[in-house]
Amino acid sequence: MGWLSYSSDLGYLVAAALFIVGLKYLGSPRTAPRGNQLGAIGMLIAVVVTLLRMSGAEGGLIGLPLILIGLVVGGAIGAFMAKKVEMTGMPEMVGLFNGFGGGASALVALAEIVRARDAFGAGRAEGLGPTVFVLAIGASSLIGWVTLTGSLVAVLKLNGTMRKNIFLPGQNLLKAVLLLACIACTVGLIYTPGNLLLITALVLAAAMLGVLFVIPIGGADMPVVVSFLNSLSGCAASATGFVVGNNALIISGALVGAAGLILTGIMCKAMNRKFADVVFKAYGATGSTDTGEKRTVQGYEAEEAALAFDGARTVIIVPGYGMAVSQAQHVVRELADELERRGSEVRFAIHPVAGRMPGHMNVLLAEANVPYEQLFELDDINSSFSECDVALVVGANDTVNPAAHTDPDGPLGGMPVLDVEKARTVMIVKRSLSPGYAGVDNDLFYRPSTMMLFGDGKKKLTDLLGAVKEL
Amino acid sequence: MIELTAAALIASITVLFLSIFLGFELIAKVPPTLHTPLMSGANAISGITVVGALLAANAQLEGGNQTVAAILGVLALILAMINCVGGFMVTGRMLRMFKRKEN
Numbered sequence: 001m002g003w004l005s006y007s008s009d010l011g012y013l014v015a016a017a018l019f020i021v022g023l024k025y026l027g028s029p030r031t032a033p034r035g036n037q038l039g040a041i042g043m044l045i046a047v048v049v050t051l052l053r054m055s056g057a058e059g060g061l062i063g064l065p066l067i068l069i070g071l072v073v074g075g076a077i078g079a080f081m082a083k084k085v086e087m088t089g090m091p092e093m094v095g096l097f098n099g100f101g102g103g104a105s106a107l108v109a110l111a112e113i114v115r116a117r118d119a120f121g122a123g124r125a126e127g128l129g130p131t132v133f134v135l136a137i138g139a140s141s142l143i144g145w146v147t148l149t150g151s152l153v154a155v156l157k158l159n160g161t162m163r164k165n166i167f168l169p170g171q172n173l174l175k176a177v178l179l180l181a182c183i184a185c186t187v188g189l190i191y192t193p194g195n196l197l198l199i200t201a202l203v204l205a206a207a208m209l210g211v212l213f214v215i216p217i218g219g220a221d222m223p224v225v226v227s228f229l230n231s232l233s234g235c236a237a238s239a240t241g242f243v244v245g246n247n248a249l250i251i252s253g254a255l256v257g258a259a260g261l262i263l264t265g266i267m268c269k270a271m272n273r274k275f276a277d278v279v280f281k282a283y284g285a286t287g288s289t290d291t292g293e294k295r296t297v298q299g300y301e302a303e304e305a306a307l308a309f310d311g312a313r314t315v316i317i318v319p320g321y322g323m324a325v326s327q328a329q330h331v332v333r334e335l336a337d338e339l340e341r342r343g344s345e346v347r348f349a350i351h352p353v354a355g356r357m358p359g360h361m362n363v364l365l366a367e368a369n370v371p372y373e374q375l376f377e378l379d380d381i382n383s384s385f386s387e388c389d390v391a392l393v394v395g396a397n398d399t400v401n402p403a404a405h406t407d408p409d410g411p412l413g414g415m416p417v418l419d420v421e422k423a424r425t426v427m428i429v430k431r432s433l434s435p436g437y438a439g440v441d442n443d444l445f446y447r448p449s450t451m452m453l454f455g456d457g458k459k460k461l462t463d464l465l466g467a468v469k470e471l
Numbered sequence: 472m473i474e475l476t477a478a479a480l481i482a483s484i485t486v487l488f489l490s491i492f493l494g495f496e497l498i499a500k501v502p503p504t505l506h507t508p509l510m511s512g513a514n515a516i517s518g519i520t521v522v523g524a525l526l527a528a529n530a531q532l533e534g535g536n537q538t539v540a541a542i543l544g545v546l547a548l549i550l551a552m553i554n555c556v557g558g559f560m561v562t563g564r565m566l567r568m569f570k571r572k573e574n
Contacts, residue, residue, distance in 0.1 A: 012522075019516050020493065026509050027501040033566045036512050040559040043518065050525045063529040063541055070528055070545040074552025081553070082560035087568075093561060094511050101517040101554040104524055107547035111527035115540035129475035230510050230517075233554075237520040238487060244523045245475065250483055251490045252519040258494025259513045263506060352503055359506030366568040372504045373571060 004056040011049035012248035018042030019252050023259065029372055046248055047071075087367040088327055091226065091357040095155045098229045102147020105236035106206075109140035112243050113189070113199060120193040134193055136242035138186025142179075142206045144236040149210030151229050157218050158356055167216040172280050178209040217278060219437035220321075220398055222356040223267045224278045231260025263358050270352035270378075272404075272415040295446050297433065299454045306467035308425045308451065312389035314345045316381065318418055319361045320354050322395015322430060326457035332394060333368040335465045342468070344389075348374055349381045349418050351399035382419050391423035395457050397436030402443055411438040426450045429460045508565045515558025521551035 018038045025035025055061040085093045116133070125134045156162040168174075185202035189195065217225050234256025241249030268275050309315065317336060323329060336346045348370065354361045362375060376384075385391060393400055396418075403410055404417040420426050421444055428450060435441050444450055453460045501509050527544030530537050 070548030074549035075556045078553035078557030082557040100550040104547045104551035105520045108523040111540040111543035233517045240523045254490035255494040256513045256517040259498040262498045362504045
């Protein structure tokens with residue numbers, strides 16, 4: 001067994017190295033496809049090494065039929081889902097995969113402690129190995145089940161099944177109690193590792209914690225939640241590494257955990273919200289801050305609006321979640337092409353939290369064949385709005401709300417926003433005047449330089465495209 | 472259950488912390504365009520828990536705790552495989568769409 005153990009450890013090292021280089025390559029558009037392939041190769045190596053190691057160990061691959069079933073069934077389902085999913089369904093898909101990763105780690109921890117019941121008997125976990133084993137199981141269960149149930153709730157919110165953001169009084173207190181319960185169960189398991197009641201309580205408390213964690217959060221805070229769950233799925237894998245004593249899991253899990261945390265930080269910064277506020281003070285649930293003041297605004301027809309593009313030198317298109325909802329990305333691209341053909345310079349301004357996951361708009365526009373050089377980040381394009389003839393806002397609201405500057409103490413105060421108000425003409429395609437996720441009315445809609453086009457994004461833009469072609 | 476010496480534990484904790492720092496360094500400067508593929512690719516890598524699932528599923532069904540453990544292990548294996556196979560494939564699909572301007 002000796003040489004097999006050492007050489008399999010080296011195999012895991014190769015897998016981990018491939019993950020590291022793969023993640024590095026994922027950071028640049030040119031190398032990203034290669035990075036993804038390297039990651040997949042690393043995973044294949046890790047699986048093969050594990051099978052070889054088990055076949056050479058005492059007892060051999062006794063569970064081979066079961067293992068083959070698991071590998072084939074899981075692989076087939078994964079491949080099917082990946083092939084079938086529409087690009088507009090990507091946030092749900094990423095959320096679901098996050099959850100499955102966390103769930104897998106939690107199930108491994110559960111399997112290991114159930115298996116160890118025979119060895120522990122009625123005794124306690126004595127010595128370093130068993131103690132670390134139980135502690136790691138506690139961590140892996142807590143993080144893993146939270147990731148699974150939290151992600152499932154997030155998926156229900158992302159696909160619109162769960163529309164309400166539920167924030168009960170005492171919800172934060174209940175979350176604290178559940179967290180403490182998980183810790184107490186873990187400590188209890190050190191003394192009686194075979195205690196089925198404690199094991200069950202740990203699973204249930206963690207699963208409930210995950211649900212309570214995500215149900216109050218919704219809408220524009222979703223990118224924060226999705227990236228945080230991504231981080232947790234890595235942390236769960238890392239904790240499972242301590243359960244089964246495998247450095248490949250510890251390394252890869254930690255890399256993913258760190259990556260997810262960085263994304264979470266970027267998303268929070270883009271909303272000018274503290275992470276703790278997103279989790280504990282979800283404002284999606286507080287409702288809108290209606291001032292009572294009723295203002296009316298006139299909607300424009302596509303033909304009138306199209307005139308604004310006549311002779312426009314620069315056009316900046318600002319997509320938001322509404323573009324994803326109405327699946328308007330293709331007609332947006334057609335409009336952009338038409339405007340370019342007529343001599344306008346067309347750029348896209350992408351707010352970091354536009355949509356429901358990090359990079360959501362970029363994926364949709366890539367699907368519609370918009371080259372990524374045409375997409376600009378907030379910091380790079382914000383100064384260009386003052387020289388821009390038409391800013392076309394498609395289904396975005398909070399990310400272009402001037403209240404971020406004018407009302408520093410309001411819910412949007414201090415959030416970095418796209419300064420579309422500086423454009424000569426602002427054209428906004430939107431279903432209604434309803435406030436965005438933050439519940440703040442948007443002054444932009446009422447300004448004289450603004451043209452509102454009310455209706456479904458895809459339909460309105462198709463009309464607009466037709467009208468522009470007629471010019 | 473695993474045999475564990477204090478030295479091995481310290482080594483694993485060292486590896487854990489160095490990996491966290493490495494993760495921060497690797498990801499810190501990724502352009503927003505790649506945020507979704509990065510997240511879904513990283514998520515596929517967290518499917519490494521498939522190794523733990525393989526270990527957990529490797530048992531004969533001879534009743535008692537071992538059988539329950541093996542079944543849980545197979546369930547874990549299925550979820551982990553969905554996560555990594557689906558994750559890498561969907562990331563690849565997304566990345567193939569990212570195009571430069573045609574000259």
